[in-house]
Amino acid sequence: MCVYVFTELWTFSDFCFIIYLMTETERDQNLMLVYAVEGYSRRHNLPEKDVMSLFRKHGINDLIRKNYNTLHTQELDESISFAEDVLSWKQD
Numbered sequence: 001m002c003v004y005v006f007t008e009l010w011t012f013s014d015f016c017f018i019i020y021l022m023t024e025t026e027r028d029q030n031l032m033l034v035y036a037v038e039g040y041s042r043r044h045n046l047p048e049k050d051v052m053s054l055f056r057k058h059g060i061n062d063l064i065r066k067n068y069n070t071l072h073t074q075e076l077d078e079s080i081s082f083a084e085d086v087l088s089w090k091q092d
Contacts, residue, residue, distance in 0.1 A: 029065040032079050036064055039080035058090050
């Protein structure tokens, strides 16, 4: 199994090692980001790789991580809505 991390293709064992080195909060922030990317991808019928590029371009990755303390108290779908809201503000 392989996963995309940033712009490189990593094997699952590489990814697990990276996850091991993260703090619990960093892991949770990244899992929320993954959920937002996958959810946005499904809602807008876009490939996940394109969504990651879009999020990176508009700084959504960092915003989700910075707002984790608020977002994690809500439903996970709120992270998708948060990304949609930020993109609508940035594209106006």
